[in-house]
Amino acid sequence: MDLPTQTRVLIVGGGIAGCSTAYHLTKLGFRDVLLLEQGKLTCGTTWHAAGLVGQMRPNRAMTRMSQYGIALYASLEAETGLATGWKQCGSVNVARTPQRMQTLHKQAALARSFGVEVEVISAQRAGALWPPMRTDDLQGALWIPGDGKANPADLTMSLAKGARQGGATLVEDCEVLAVRTEQGACGRRVAGARVRRGTGTEAVEQDITCEVLVNCAGQWARQFGALAGVNVPLYSAEHFYVVTGRIDGVHPMLPVMRDPDGYIYYKEEVGGLVMGGFEPEAKPWAVDPIPASFQFQLLGEDWDQFEILMTNAIHRTPCLETAEIKLLLNGPESFTPDGNFILGQAPGLSGYFVCAGFNSAGIANSGGAGKLIADWIAGGESPGDLWDVDIRRFGPFMGNRRLLAERTAETLGLHYAMRWPRQELVTARPLRTSPLYDVLAARGAEFGSKFGWERANYFRPAGAAAPPPTLGTPGWLPWVQAEMTATREGVALYDQSSFGKLLLRGRDALAVLQRVCAANVDVEPGRMVYSAVLNPRGGFESDLTVMRLAPDRFLIITGSAQVTRDLDWIGRQIGAHEVALLDDVSNQWCVLSVMGPRSRELLARVCPDDLSPAALKFSCTQEIDLGLARVRAARMSYVGGPGYELYVPVEVARHVDAVLHEAGDEIGLDHAHGRISGLVDAGYYALDALRIEAGRRAWGAELGPDDTPYEAGLWAGVALDKPGFIGRDALLAAHGRPPAKKLLSFILEDPQAWVWGGESILIEGRPVGELSSTGWSRAAGRCAGLGYVRGDAAQQVHAGTPVAIELWGRPVAATAWDDAVLRAVAIGR
Secondary structure: OOOOOEEEEEEEOOOHHHHHHHHHHHHOOOOOEEEEOOOOOOOOOHHHOOOEEOOOOOOHHHHHHHHHHHHHHHHHHHHHOOOOOOEOOOEEEEEOOHHHHHHHHHHHHHHHHOOOOOEEEOHHHHHHHOOOOOOOOOOEEEEEOOOEEOOHHHHHHHHHHHHHHOOOEEEOOEEEEEEEEEEEOOEEEEEEEEEEEOOHHHOEEEEEEEEEEEEOOHHHHHHHHHHHOOOOOOEEEEEEEEEEOOOOOOOOOOOEEEEHHHOEEEEEEOOEEEEEEOOOOOEEOOOOOOOOOOOOOOOOOOHHHHHHHHHHHHHHOHHHHOOOEEEEEEEEEEEOOOOOOEEEEOOOOEOEEEEEOOOOOHHHHHHHHHHHHHHHHHHOOOOOOOOOOEHHHOOHHHHOHHHHHHHHHHHHHOOOOOOOOOOOOOOOOOOEOOOOHHHHHHOOEEEEEEOOEEEEEEEOOOOOOOOOOOOOOOOOHHHHHHHHHHHHHOOEEEEOOOOEEEEEEOOOHHHHHHHHEOOOOOOOOOEEEEEEEEOOOOOEEEEEEEEEEEOOEEEEEEOHHHHHHHHHHHHHOOOOOOOOEEEEOHHHEEEEEEEOOOHHHHHHHHOOOOOOOOOOOOOEEEEEEEOOEEEEEEEOOOOOOOEEEEEEEHHHHHHHHHHHHHHHOOOEEEEOOEEEEOOEEEOHHHHHHHHHHOOOOOEOOOEOOOOOHHHHOOOOOOOOOOOOOOOHHHHHHHOOOOOOEEEEEEEEOOOOOOOOOOOEEEEOOEEEEEEEEEEEEOOOOEEEEEEEEEHHHHHOOOEEEEEEEEEOOEEEEEEEEEOOOHHHHHHHO
16 A cells, blocks of 8 residues: 555554554544554554553543543444453452551542442452452452453554544554654644655655644654654653463453552463562663664563562462463563653644653553544644643653653652652652752751752751651641741741743733733733633633733743643744744742741841832832842732742842841741741742632642633633633633532541542532642641532532541541632631
8 A cells, every 4th residue: 555645644653542543533533544653553562561451540530531441442342343352350459558548448439539430348358359369468458340451452453443444544664754844823833754664675765744743652752752852751661570371260350450569460361360560669771762673572581670579479379489470571661750641732843742651551541542632633622631641741851861761760660659648759859959959958948849840848947857758647747837827927938939930022922911811911011910821611721920021021920830831822822923932931030939927027127129018019010129139029929918929030049048038037926836036938838738728729739621710719810801812702601500510618627637638528428529739727727628529519509518528438527618718717717
């Protein structure tokens, strides 16, 4: 068959992700779809995948994706006539430790909230479901009857046949050598590719033009992405499992079994067991670039690396001690820096999509992921809240190969490791630091990482060590409470230099922002405007603060992790004939936030300018002298209450910090719990708890592409009477319709109960949603949180409604309140 010279959609990669994408595009009516595979279908990593298929994912959107995939796999054979090996055998996930059992209870509560059938069972019941297993040291287990397994190669071939039946063309032995781009109406876009078909002297090269290119190149996706300047941060690691001979009692419908405390999983295969796992310290595959000729190949055995898995498996399944080991399979799999796969349109390059990086879970995820990417291509925008897997969650710095190798060794091991609340990744750090990093470290800062930035989570007293992780009340709470007290009663300093800062300037800068922003940003220079950024469905693409510096010059402040996303979103709205330049200037400015009722008193000691409310009104900004420096002061407060954000040139940040602390030493504060002297350094744990108490929403928690201002109860950033902004039509159309969900505030009744977020919300015993953010409320003297409720609960008024929060398998009493009343209610108590 001759290759076409043009196609509407060009898919690169013939593993399960590529075949699923082709299949789903044809289901949407696309006929001009061409899939190219450099070898044979499944020859990369698909053919040696274990084939476990589970439903449960950490959030609602990803769980729906997995549920769709299972429904697809169950019906595909009837559609195509090709067997998929799908068996709904269920899965058993066991717990060795009380802490693991607690997390299984939380997973079960979330699963029920997401509509997944799940049962918490005893160790004895787990043993009855999975007879080869030793159970005397188990705490219990989860039974998920809808889970199953599939044959990866057969499943992929069935998807491929379905794609061909739908009109797609799939071509093997055809390598893409280069990707061509061109200037489009709104920036660069994909134009085509140079390909080589065949091998040796028979090889023929040609060009193919296309409107859309989908990178489904698996472990080659990073190096293939580089051909078009697209950052696809993934890296291969050696991944192992053994295949045994027949074992008595092992049958085709034996459930999948996972023992995460032993880092291992099992499934039945031909009367024996496949046993693999995710060892705590993985082994990156240090081959770069990966040759195109690496097809249907494996790596050498490494029993030393596999030893910890084998030792744990013999303990859990003693039959392995005498079973025939037919094969130790070592096949490379690609892993990402955060353990989630990569989906979506590449930032800065229209028409280029990525569907890769499945972290050894490609069989489970590709059915649903192929549908999502097809919907994205067809609809022109993300079909839902896919932020956890969106390619725009990564910055360019994440493409560094040493960083990826180090991080891969960690993220593979975390697949089954016990994940503690707020646990931080430790590899490839520190990377991005403010000029105050070492200064804050010397003051006891305990750092976390966000978008590569090192940020102080909290400050330890002199001589104190960081407390051990826990599922209960954290050891750092008293230190964070002191920071919160300083913020509410005295003055505290937060280093928020990780804020994203974008500069938009030019003749048409205002026109662009008026389309992008739901608020009216046509204000006088020196004013600041908080604005929602909505998609055409009316959901939050982002939220940001716009400073108008001049008639044609705007500084846009956004969240640390949203920089790539916002650059891409705003950049795509700049028309071909508009004069507007958008730049990331995040590394040019530090942000030091001086918060609390004595913040103006502190600044008055080091600044000769008038910062009174009359001179510097709320949501206004002006340049001031501070010490020997010239900085921009903005009167606003994310934590609620009085405060100022100082935008400080990087080169004078240490000077400004020193001047503030010197002045702060002269300020003392007496209060009921002791004495705080001077200016107190505070971190993000305090900031997050205070913003929850103040009812402030956070993007990625309460705000996302599936959340509208109606549902979030957030109209402060929307001017519905302003025509022409993206999402306005959807908001007007939704006016008067009952919302599908509603954001509420929650206060726990028990001061000793500690919630971390993600807990299921129960009303009259029924799951109606889950907590999105939690923290200690200083005013209420107990934990508080925000969360969405769905269904009938979203139609009701809540003013102290009794509810329950399912905490580690037991309900704890709480009250629910509409909108952002938590602050008023808490203070009233």
